[in-house]
Amino acid sequence: MAICKILFFLLALCIWCGKCDVFYKQVGDEVSMKCGVDSNSNIEWKFNGVLILTIDGRRGTRRKGPSHIVLKAIASGDILKVPRLETRDSGNYFCRQSGKEHIVHIVSVFVKPGPVLVQSSDAELHCDITGDPNKEVQWLRPNGQKYNEKNRVIHLKSVTSNEAGQWTCLVKDDLKLSVTLTVVGLQTTAVNASKGDDIELPCSLPQRVFQRVVGGKWKADPLKEVSFPTLTNTPSKGLHWNGKDLSKVNFTTGQLSTIFDVTLKNVQSSDEGTFVCTVEFEGGVRLSVETTLRVVDKPSGGKGSTKRKGKPNAVMESLTKEVYGLKLWIWIAVGASSVLLIGLIIMIGVVIRRNKRMKKRVRKLRSMRQPLTDKDYCQCNRAEKEVELEEQARPLPVPRQHRNTRTRTAGPNHTN
Known part of the structure; x- marks a missing residue:
């Protein structure tokens, strides 16, 4: 100080x-x-x-x-x-x-415990100015109105959706730093089912929050004797359902993140009513959400409503599980894309190599062809025997002096 x-x-x-x-x-x-x-x-x-x-x-x-x-x-x-x-x-x-000095102050804005909070939890908005403890700042609410206090740290108690949005710390006219506060709650929907179906009771958070989930449970007014599982968070297994009785309720045995659904087996008309999902967060904050189950008779000749088994729920839970900061389905998609790309590269390499072999083979065949001879060009590929016969049939030319002698000897009155 x-x-x-x-x-x-x-x-x-x-x-x-x-x-x-x-x-x-x-x-x-x-x-x-x-x-x-x-x-x-x-x-x-x-x-x-x-x-x-x-x-x-x-x-x-x-x-x-x-x-x-x-x-x-x-x-x-x-x-x-x-x-x-x-x-x-x-x-x-x-x-x-x-002898000139320059004083540099670094300003940062953040939320404790984090920018994504659950309803009814407390939050702190910090506008930290390093090296200048007496500097006053002005906070602006998401609706643009000024916050009453000019403290660099403001405390929000039991936040609701009204506090959600962009908060701005005004240090100077030309320096405004903002942080976005997100407030979320549990989500669910009403469920309709046919008699004898296995139906999924939905309960989830829209996204991950910075408060740690430490417990939770399901409760049903019409099924007070049914043993529902409870949420437990341990260092070895993380957040998971803890329960043994699977006669009426089915649940995933894997690690949980934001989905807290359970599956009700073989629903009957007596199961109709209100089901309450409660999740407890670190700091003593609890959120509860109600869902209503309505059971109808199966239509004649049909299979009734579509069943939602616990197994697909377990698969979805596994796919949404985070591995090294990314969801599992993203890793699977990246792996499949990589395999496809490698296969395409190998196929292209095989085609290129095949084309090279074919070109080499064509050049080799061309070099092995019999070249045309002068005889073929002059005689138009005629057979040698035909040429010899023509030469024999054609009479030899008579010398000019022999032709003149014959003409004089064989006159008009000449007799042999």
């Missing part, structure tokens, strides 16, 4: 002297601080008295200090930037050459 007072006194002093800039930033933002000297001058930056880095203006060399800020700080000229602000980055940034 004494340290906070000293910091507040130094802050007031440096603001009064005019050598101090004050920044209010939220987690993840970036802050930019100016030293106010010539960029060619030597510059030394410190954070809460611990050296960040020194810059030699003439040589441009830098020497890093032991402060954790140096791991992400960006220095350009006389400007120092610190990105991705965290709560531990809140404090005093000092440039020795100009």
Whole structure:
């Protein structure tokens, strides 16, 4: 507390002297601080008295200090930037050459125990400003109206759906941080069944809440002698139903999360009435919800209403069970998609390899073909015997001088 007072006194002093800039930033933002000297001058930056880095203006060399800020700080000229602000980055940034200080406060908004709450539970809204304990803030309700108190922590008692919505912490005109508060309750519906059916009595939360479920039970006015199971939360088994009598009521034996249904066996007209589901949360908060069961005669020649057995309920409960932060059905879907993708890749590889083999085979067959010869081109693929017969049938040409001699010898009066 004494340290906070000293910091507040130094802050007031440096603001009064005019050598101090004050920044209010939220987690993840970036802050930019100016030293106010010539960029060619030597510059030394410190954070809460611990050296960040020194810059030699003439040589441009830098020497890093032991402060954790140096791991992400960006220095350009006389400007120092610190990105991705965290709560531990809140404090005093000092440039020795100009004597100028920069006070950085990190603002964060959150809900305790969490933003998703059950009805009638208590909640705390925090607007935390690191390093500035006396700063007043203004809270705005989900409907935009101002909250009466200007405290950084406000307490909400027995929350209802009226408190659900976006709450805003107004630190400055240009800095507004919001958090959404969700208020949920148990859900159920009226149930109609035919005589002899197994019917499911619904009781569930719309989503997971931050309050831990520590117990619960079912109660039925018309079935006071029936032994219903009770909710139990143990370190070894987690949240589960605890019961042994399955003659009239069936329930899942697996770990529960947000579904607290049970199955009523072989319903009769005497089972009609109101059934009450009660769930107890950590902190003494209890929620109850009523469902009405109406039993009718089976229509003649039909099978009556659709039965909802305990087994599908157990399957649904298993599929909605969370494994490493995700529901089981999501893991199953991702696994099936991965198998399908791998099979498709293998099929594509097989087709590509098959096409390559076929192309190689075609090239090999083309290279093995008999090339055409000159004889084939000239004789038009005729047989050699036909060509020889034509050559024999054709008479040999007579020399010109022999033809002239025959002409003179065989005149008109020539006789043999």
